[in-house]
Amino acid sequence: MELDQYITAQYIKTGSGLPYVNVELWAGYDGQQHRMFRGQLTKGESLKQGAEWVTNLEIKDGVTAQSMQTAQPMPQNTSGTAIITQLLNDTGQELGGVSPDSEVIREPLPLYGNSQELARQLSGDNVFISDGKIYAVARSSALVGDVPVINAESGLLKQPQIKSENVTIELVCEPQLLPAQVLEVQADGFRWSGYQFQIGEIKHTFDNYGSSTSSVMLNIIPRI
Secondary structure (H helix, E strand, O other): OEOOHHHHHHHHHHOOOOOOEEEEEEEEEOOEEEEEEEEEEEEEEEEEEOOEEEEEEEEEOOOHHHHOEEEEEEOOOEEHHHHHHHHHHHOOOEEEEEEOOOOEEOOOEEEEEEHHHHHHHHOOOOEEEEOOEEEEEOOOOOOOOOOOEEOOOOOEOOOOEEOOOEEEEEEEOOOOOOOOOEEEEOOOOOOOOOOEEEEEEEEEEEOOOOOEEEEEEEEOOOOO
């Protein structure tokens, strides 16, 4: 984690009046690390727990993107991809990817309002920020790219858990996975072994003993 310790200490002491501090979280194995998170410190406090002082930090991604505005018309015969790309660029975040349904508007479309909220409305409410990059993916689409295979050899820790509309897998921490990405699951006894799924949600967990895992919720419907 890269953090300006002086500004952090001053922020915790005064609690106000300081700019956001940029924070990065890196993780990996065998000397190969990948950035998992890039955001800004929004809150910090130090609490005494027993004989030790513990500092808690609240770090949020895309803080500045939440307030950016769009005010421009879109001409007729503009594709949905082009419109959403423009809106995401207006947020000021680095563009990660756009994979909406490419519907072409037939009439001029005025766009006025919060850039991120407009992009959510046009892409089916599936706009997210990961590692400082902003993405928009329609519910019936997925991010285009390589399809990783998750099995025992690549870090799958437990048998996939099947629920009504999703599958949850737990694996050794994989920092490069993204929401809306497609992956393939292979596991003995798993009814959909070899199928490809769209990632719905990712949760990374770290402890003080060097253990790290990723819990990934996969969407069954629509199945890729």
